[in-house]
Amino acid sequence: MSETEQIIRIAAKGDGITASGRHVRYAAPGDTISADGAITPGPHHATPPCRHFGKCGGCQLQHCDDEALAGFVRDRVVNAAEGQGLVPAKVAAPHMSPPNSRRRASLRAINGGGRAVIGFNEGGSHKVVDMRECHVLRPELMAARDTLAAYFGKLKGKFAIGVELALLDQGIDCLLSGFMPEGLEQTEDLLELCRRSGFARLSLDQGYGPEGFWEPEPVTITLSGTPVACPPGAFLQATDDGEAALAGAAQEWLAGCTNVADLFSGLGTFALALGEGRKVLAAEAERAALLACRTAGAKAGLQLEAAHRDLFRNPLRAEELRGFDGIVLDPPRAGARTQVEQIAASGVERVVYISCNPSSWARDATLLREAGYELAELRPVGQFRWSIHVELASLFVK
Numbered sequence: 150m151s152e153t154e155q156i157i158r159i160a161a162k163g164d165g166i167t168a169s170g171r172h173v174r175y176a177a178p179g180d181t182i183s184a185d186g187a188i189t190p191g192p193h194h195a196t197p198p199c200r201h202f203g204k205c206g207g208c209q210l211q212h213c214d215d216e217a218l219a220g221f222v223r224d225r226v227v228n229a230a231e232g233q234g235l236v237p238a239k240v241a242a243p244h245m246s247p248p249n250s251r252r253r254a255s256l257r258a259i260n261g262g263g264r265a266v267i268g269f270n271e272g273g274s275h276k277v278v279d280m281r282e283c284h285v286l287r288p289e290l291m292a293a294r295d296t297l298a299a300y301f302g303k304l305k306g307k308f309a310i311g312v313e314l315a316l317l318d319q320g321i322d323c324l325l326s327g328f329m330p331e332g333l334e335q336t337e338d339l340l341e342l343c344r345r346s347g348f349a350r351l352s353l354d355q356g357y358g359p360e361g362f363w364e365p366e367p368v369t370i371t372l373s374g375t376p377v378a379c380p381p382g383a384f385l386q387a388t389d390d391g392e393a394a395l396a397g398a399a400q401e402w403l404a405g406c407t408n409v410a411d412l413f414s415g416l417g418t419f420a421l422a423l424g425e426g427r428k429v430l431a432a433e434a435e436r437a438a439l440l441a442c443r444t445a446g447a448k449a450g451l452q453l454e455a456a457h458r459d460l461f462r463n464p465l466r467a468e469e470l471r472g473f474d475g476i477v478l479d480p481p482r483a484g485a486r487t488q489v490e491q492i493a494a495s496g497v498e499r500v501v502y503i504s505c506n507p508s509s510w511a512r513d514a515t516l517l518r519e520a521g522y523e524l525a526e527l528r529p530v531g532q533f534r535w536s537i538h539v540e541l542a543s544l545f546v547k
């Protein structure tokens with residue numbers, strides 16, 4: 150190994166890598182690494198904005214400037230494609246979400262040293278960060294965190310509470326798991342907290358599914374201009390601008406299609422974006438989300454049919470797909486191998502594959518390539534700013 154080496158890129162797990170393959174934590178592309186591992190910052194090394202960086206599991210890359218972050222997101226997607234022998238005809242510049250734009254978060258609350266600690270988990274640990282600031286969350290989510298910290302601070306005894314926060318049309322939606330107020334005083338305090346802090350909804354899950362505690366008016370999330378009833382804990386794209394980038398890709402790429410299947414449709418982020426002028430079939434396993442999507446589509450006067458279906462065990466078969474001229478799919482992190490096998494066999498002309506995991510996407514995509522599809526465009530998306538989670542939109546054409 151030479152005396153000093155330069156970091157040439159960021160690896161999938163966030164380490165900087167030198168040309169000789171040495172991994173260095175918290176090193177940015179262009180940094181110089183001495184033989185003893187000391188980092189001399191290069192032109193892309195940034196000062197992390199958050200005091201919790203290095204401990205908090207929410208961010209891994211605050212030491213990288215915007216150019217290095219965008220490069221990481223692009224490389225992660227392109228390398229996943231190339232690793233499976235996929236050659237995109239076009240790679241768009243990455244879409245990067247700005248600071249303080251994330252509209253949902255899964256935090257944990259525990260008691261430590263006689264007070265409540267609420268935050269993301271520490272990296273690679275079950276410990277919780279006492280999150281005094283956050284540069285990724287919307288300020289409304291941080292304000293809700295602070296309010297809950299004050300409430301939980303009054304609880305006696307040990308606790309470990311799951312805290313899911315999302316920003317909906319009416320304000321903060323909060324789902325607490327593993328907590329139930331005890332007695333009249335705690336219950337009234339919690340109601341007062343909801344009133345005073347303008348929470349839109351608070352639900353409690355004791356292990357049997359969310360139960361309503363506070364919801365003065367039914368909550369909605371507006372997707373592509375259509376308000377959709379939002380069940381507690383429903384999937385939402387992480388940022389407004391990320392949703393717009395992904396939905397925009399589906400709209401653009403399926404513009405000429407008249408009969409589209411939206412698979413793993415959730416609340417209808419893509420089905421509703423595809424909107425008027427075509428038939429859309431939305432298929433999804435989560436019943437509450439599917440019903441919300443169906444009702445919203447009907448109210449908006451769209452030709453939207455919603456099918457309740459487990460697409461892992463019972464994928465839409467090639468024969469069922471053949472009537473469509475476009476498909477958009479957005480499966481969970483594991484990908485959708487069995488469903489993609491059926492899509493590959495269907496020969497449907499345009500397939501838009503949205504993914505939150507470049508590795509499972511690339512493995513699935515090889516099935517499309519083997520069936521004669523071309524990867525016409527790849528759009529890397531960095532909704533989880535400063536983290537190693539990378540998403541993408543892709544267009545396959547037969």
Ligand SMILES: C[S@@+](CC[C@H](N)C(=O)[O-])C[C@H]1O[C@@H](n2cnc3c(N)ncnc32)[C@H](O)[C@@H]1O
Nearest residue numbers: 413414415418433434435459460461479480481
């Ligand atoms: C990444 S989310 C995408 C949701 C939606 N497309 C959106 O953008 O808001 C994945 C969706 O797949 C659904 N899902 C998970 N497993 C499924 C299965 N076996 N069959 C059908 N849908 C499933 C989840 O409920 C979730 O709504």
